[in-house]
Amino acid sequence: MSEQDCKDGGLEPQGEAAFRDIDEAIAWITQRMPKFGIQVGLKRMERLMELLGHPHRRLKFIHVAGTNGKGSTCAYLTRVLVQSGYDVGTFTSPYIERYQNRIQLNGVDIDDESLLKLANQIKPFADGMAQTDIGAPTMFEVSTAIAIAYFARIAFPDLVVWETGLGGRLDSTNIVAPIVSVITNVGHDHMDILGNSIEEIASEKAGIIKPGVPVVCTVEQPEAVEVMRRTAAERRTTLYLMGDQFRYASVESAVEHQVFDFSGPFRDVPGIGIALSGAHQQKNAALAVMTLEVLRQYYAVLVDDENLLEGMRTAAWAGRLEMIRREPPLLLDGAHNPEGAATLAEALRTVYPHKRLHLMMGMMPTKSHSDYLRHILPLVDTLIVTEPVFFKKMDADALADLAREVAGELALIIPIDVEKDYREALRMLTERTEPGDLAVVSGTLYLISDVRAWILYRKDSDKGW
Known part of the structure; x- marks a missing residue:
């Protein structure tokens, strides 16, 4: 993106516009965390997307929120869809080993050349925004913008598995219009920002539910369930809730080997095996299966049983049990x-x-x-x-x-x-x-x-x- 492009977008570039290598680019991105911290709200993301030409409108997102289980649910979804022959972008946070982990295509980290190119393109906009009332974008906002630009302009995935960073309603990832929303659970986390009660936190998570877009959910507390039902009804969309529209039954649970039977509104799938440990992973896996069933029914996403079972069996997620x-x-x-x-x-x-x-x-x-x-x-x-x-x-x-x-x-x-x-x-x-x-x-x-x-x-x- 040229300097003239930046001017046409309404912002003059400020200071250095180019990074010489990937280390400089990553340092610029990650050092925004201590400098600008966490600032909830979508105004800066809306401005960034406007300056970049609204690249998010070209993509099909599976938006995943929740207190726990988001990462492993994203891993199941990504692995099955890749196994089924789709090109899949994945955006998760935080990363485990290096910054590039958070932006992937078909399970492979964004390449350094693309990341450097995109950081150089976005920096003039970020610097220009810092000189306005809207303020400088945070580290997570810049990362979200880079992920969107990578998927929309370089990688061109068929689907994007899109994990929230914090909450949902005011999270920077909520700039997108997904084809399905997924909410894992609601618990006591980030209470200084999201609220002091399960109901308040659930309301923030439910902020990713969009009008007419189906939502799949495994919340269990009565007050959280009520929030999800009420929000889905208000936005006139279909809610697929664990325990109502779908369920799972554990067959076997051991270290790095579990089996469960899935029962849903469209069909039953017995004998699904997973390698991730912990009984909670059966619930996360069932959530992913129900999401895939919604994609099959609403969007004709082709996932046959062989690829479903192999993808679930081989899904992995670092740092969780x-x-x-x-x-x-x-x-x-x-x-x-x-x-x-x-x-x-x-x-x-x-x-x-x-x-x-x-x-x-x-x-x-x-x-x-x-x-x-x-x-x-x-x-x-x-x-x-x-x-x-x-x-x-x-x-x-x-x-x-x-x-x-x-x-x-x-x-x-x-x-x-x-x-x-x-x-x-x-x-x-x-x-x-x-x-x-x-x-x-x-x-x-x-x-x-x-x-x-x-x-x-x-x-x-x-x-x-």
Whole structure:
């Protein structure tokens, strides 16, 4: 995009318009997080899309929101659709190893050349917006714009699996008009922004429901269900709710192998196998199957049973009940809210046999950690509290104090160590894991990203939200 294009769009380029290499481009994008933070609202995204010529209008989106389970649901959808012969774009957040993970075509990260090109095209607009009343776009808004431009102008996927970042109604991803909306669940997360009650949070998630666009949902709390039903009715669209229009029945649940039967309004599909662990993954997988059934019925998307079963079986999602190492065993799980902790605790009780459980955890400062700890501490034999390498993190000493307080309330005696360097904490965790024990790293995905990159590649992970 030339300087003249920028002027024609109504904004003069400000400062340097070009990055020399991909590292400079990614640094410009990710450093917007501490500088501009999280700013809800769609005005900046609407302006960015206007300046870019509304590229989002050329794409078919599957919009996925929810408190937990968004990433794995996106993984199921992407894998089955790719297995069925479609070109599929996927946008998820946060990434696990490097910035490019969040924008993919057919499961492959955006290439550096395309990312550099798009960052150079968008930078003049972002700089120009910073000089106006509308303000500079945030890191997530720039990332969303880059993803849309990549899919619309370079990759040209048949479908885009499109995950919200935070909430739904005012999330930057809500700039799109999807062909189907998907809402996984509602829990206590980002309460400082989304609201203090399940009903308030559900209302924000339901913000992705569009008039006439079918919605598939697995919320379970009565107040959340009521919000979904009311919103769907107001927007005159069809709601496919787990327990009403579709359901699943567990057949088998083991480490890295589960089977369930699916029953829906259009047909039943028995014996669906998945490799992701944890009983909650059967629910996420059933949600994906119902979404695929809607795509078959409404949009003639061709997914035969062979490709459905193979895609579900081979879907993978890093950092969620992921056994990253076998000897000594080390399980990674990005549970970072009470609902995630409850799911992790259930998996530890039923799927992962162990003599002693050694937990290492680190958190962000804006979560409901007391309830998280109430779920997980009764299972823990030793605890190491650490910190992710990120500008915004919870102080390990403060988190350890909270853990001691909750342990006292529950009459638990647990050795709690504080080691702020996650690499040293990981060494301590490994040393204390004896044969038959299980080591678990849990908490913020920023910590999961750090540990995963260090174990697999002996390097620090990239950072960004």
